[in-house]
Amino acid sequence: MAFELAPLPYDPASLEPYISATTMNLHHDKHLATYVSNLNKLIDGTPLASKSLEEIILTAAGDAEKVGVFNNAGQMWNHNMFWDCLSAQGGGAPSGELAERITADFGSVDAFKEQFKAAALGQFGSGWAWLVVDKGKLKVTKTSNADLPLAHGQTALFNLDVWEHAYYVDYQNRRADYVQAVLDRLINWKFVAENLKKAA
Numbered sequence: 001m002a003f004e005l006a007p008l009p010y011d012p013a014s015l016e017p018y019i020s021a022t023t024m025n026l027h028h029d030k031h032l033a034t035y036v037s038n039l040n041k042l043i044d045g046t047p048l049a050s051k052s053l054e055e056i057i058l059t060a061a062g063d064a065e066k067v068g069v070f071n072n073a074g075q076m077w078n079h080n081m082f083w084d085c086l087s088a089q090g091g092g093a094p095s096g097e098l099a100e101r102i103t104a105d106f107g108s109v110d111a112f113k114e115q116f117k118a119a120a121l122g123q124f125g126s127g128w129a130w131l132v133v134d135k136g137k138l139k140v141t142k143t144s145n146a147d148l149p150l151a152h153g154q155t156a157l158f159n160l161d162v163w164e165h166a167y168y169v170d171y172q173n174r175r176a177d178y179v180q181a182v183l184d185r186l187i188n189w190k191f192v193a194e195n196l197k198k199a200a
């Protein structure tokens with residue numbers, strides 16, 4: 001069973017003016033579509049073809065002969081999560097258990113945002129910034145290229161794509177402005193809270 005390119009969960013123009021429809025369409029229809037199609041080519045006719053995306057990632061992680069599989073499967077997983085991490089109704093502040101856990105583990109929501117920004121800006125080259133659960137504690141991390149928390153025994157709650165394709169059309173080299181706009185205007189706290197509930 002080949003993997004399919006799931007449609008964007010919302011209108012590509014709905015995140016404007018913070019992320020343009022042009023960026024969203026390119027990002028989904030070209031970048032993600034290529035990862036899905038490459039993954040299907042790489043696993044076709046192999047034992048991996050019958051596995052779930054998570055099983056494929058865990059099988060390929062750390063296997064030098066499966067770097068291509070890991071990269072394309074990881075990018076498919078990361079983007080499937082990424083779309084839901086953003087919302088036109090996002091931004092503002094978290095509430096309930098999520099807010100309590102962020103305050104307990106980072107000191108405050110603002111302190112979380114500062115740590116997250118530092119990770120997103122500190123990721124040299126392509127990659128991702130994350131809010132994860134690691135051994136029962138909330139943590140900010142960053143990964144290179146397609147790497148993801150699943151491959152490190154962590155549970156992802158939120159991710160941000162900091163590959164240049166995610167922001168260059170709208171922000172050129174200003175990655176900091178892109179990260180700030182997502183944290184202030186687009187972060188889908190409701191989705192992050194649901195992920196925390198599932199992780200518990």
Ligand code: MN3
Pocket residue numbers: 027031079161163165166
């Ligand atoms: Mn991307």
